[in-house]
Amino acid sequence: MGCLLPIAYCLCLWEIRKGLPGNFVETRSSYFYKSSHFLRSSYFITALAPFSTSNGGGETKHHEGCTVRLLRRRCRRPQVSDAAGEVVEVGSGVNSFKKGDKVVGMLSFLNGGGLAEFAVTTMAAMAIRPPEVSPSEAAGLPIAGLTALQSLKAIGIKFDTPNNSSNILITAASGGVGHYAVQLAKYAGLHVTATCGARNIELVKSLGADEVVDYKTPEGAKLKSPSDKKYDGVIHCATNIPWSTFEPNLSSSGKVIDITPNFTTIAASILKRITFSKKKLIPLMLVSKSGEMEFLLNLVKEGKLKTVIDSVYPLSKAEEGWAKSISGHATGKIIIEI
Structure with missing residues (x-):
């Protein structure tokens, strides 16, 4: 078989060939x-x-x-x-x-x-x-859904037992990760504030978000909740938002999960740890887990995730x-x- 394009793993209508390694x-x-x-x-x-x-x-x-x-x-x-x-x-x-x-x-x-x-x-x-x-x-x-799921788990959200009342912010909520995160957060019983562009506000509301803010407005740029709620967790799906914007909006032990971490994010995360800060910045490192994939597929099957x-x-x-x-x-x- 020739090499037409690069590919490492693929799943869809695939065809397996003979002589494969054992696993x-x-x-x-x-x-x-x-x-x-x-x-x-x-x-x-x-x-x-x-x-x-x-x-x-x-x-x-x-x-x-x-x-x-x-x-x-x-x-x-x-x-x-x-x-x-x-x-x-x-x-x-x-x-x-x-x-x-x-x-x-x-x-x-x-x-x-x-x-x-x-x-x-x-x-x-x-x-x-x-x-x-x-x-x-x-x-x-796979990538977007698992990222959303693992981000919520990194905040401390559980999907097999009831959660305490928690307020969650999801940035870029109309994107690939964001639209799954909104649905999964509502499935877990959380209060969801979301940011997105004006054209997608109704879509994000239809996915279950309790509050939706246009990120281009002054309030949206500050990430303030319309109901003045502090966030117990943030799933940060956008880019170029500094820690100084998140910090005043967090609860006393709030966590920001950055799904697109860079050197600055990692350095800030380390600093928060060594200074024993209760507010945390956590860079997400995605790991493929078939059990979590099965969980997401079952939610889609049951009409609880789309x-x-x-x-x-x-x-x-x-x-x-x-x-x-x-x-x-x-x-x-x-x-x-x-």
Whole structure:
């Protein structure tokens, strides 16, 4: 098989090939999101996942919570890491999946690989997709959904027991991570304040947010709650908001979870720890967990969580879809269809 594009892991309508290492699975995809060792490209639907590029400051800009090395380097290719598909072959050590299983998961978010028909992935990177969940709905979940879920857990939110009354702020709430975070926070019984652009206020309200603020207004820029509530936690999905803006809006032990951490975030986080500050800044390091992926899929299956799809592009126009993703103006997820 030739190497048409880079890809590391892909999930959608995938086709597995023979001779795989023991714990690997190869698949033919229908929907993708991001990865790095391309095998072949034909039909599949790719959900464009967030992807990292270098900005002029030498730090890495992250999209949708994709945490990568903070190096000064340019990204030479789209790195799509989310995918949903069908298993066509498994390695000898694979015992959780079999040929014909419909799966979804996250490829290597360092290298991508989702813009392909075929991909190889590990057992830990994917989960069975219920028939009630469409490939396009599933393909948007892995990075953005897991980032939202793990951010809430980092604040201390639980999903198996009732939570104390907590006030949560979610910035960039109409984006890929943000729109999942709003829904998951409401599912957990939290009071949600959200920021977004004026055109998306009604959408974010429909997802369950209790208060929605236009980030371009003076109050929105200050991140103030319209009801003057202090935040027990913040899921920070935007960029370029300093700690000094968050701090006066936090409760006495409030936490800010930064899903796009850079050197400044990490340094500030360390400083908060060594000074024993009760208010904390926590950089999120996303980890792929199949159990959490199954939890999200079940919520979608039960109608308690949905993927908002901004737009769908054919593979021939994947570059346009990628450009929209990088522009930061997408509402929800972008899907690439083959």
